[in-house]
Amino acid sequence: MIRLLCLAIGYLFGMFQTAYIYGRTKGIDIREKGSGNAGTTNSMRVFGTKVGILVLICDIAKTMIAIALVKAFVVPYAPDMKFVCVMYAACGAILGHNFPFYLQFRGGKGIAATAGLILSMPWPFIVVGVAVFFGIFFTTHYVSLGSLLVYVTFMITLVVCGQTGFLGATNSGHLMEIYCIGLFLAVMAFWKHRSNIQRLLAGTEKKTYLSKKNKEE
Secondary structure, three states, rough: HHHHHHHHHHHHHOOOHHHHHHHHHHOHHHOOOOOOOOOOHHHHHHHHHHHHHHHHHHHHHHHHHHHHHHHHHHHHHOOHHHHHHHHHHHHHHHHHHOOOOHHOOOOOHHHHHHHHOOOOOOHHHHHHHHHHHHHHHHHHHHEEEEEEHHHHHHHHHHHHHHOOOOOOOOOHHHHHHHHHHHHHHHHHHHHHHHHHHHHHOOOOOOOOOOOOOOOOO
């Protein structure tokens, strides 16, 4: 029951589709523009960098808010399941972002929502995630590559922190559950980015810049 509650709370917040809502205020369905993705990168290309950053902040925040609520109101009833609850809340938020039922399950790819999870985790996750993403992004300007490598390092960090006791999960079953949720999210991210992976391999993936260049490509 606790797991379903955390998942539901996350999904509820995840369905707040910032890019779609902003686009509708301009008479545009962002899912019909650019890459067709209702997320940060496509928002930058369709609406410009400032709007893209706004979408990024809001999509990060919705996961963090869901996790904060779960920590405040659910975790006290199951303190030994703290990170299990966190992972379920984040999973719900990412699912809500990727597959909002009121938009025929056509949403984003979940990377900004995942950033909300990483920023809600202990400091090693934040340091590794930020370093990997921005290191890749400013080197290659491929958001997709940075996003996928963040998931790879997130899984590594999750296992290392779990096995060394950093997550404080003493129940091996809970620890394995945490790993399974992390793996599910990683697999979903790679699946959602399958077209990006094909373009990266073909050398045709579009680059993204923190400037007006986005609209010029």
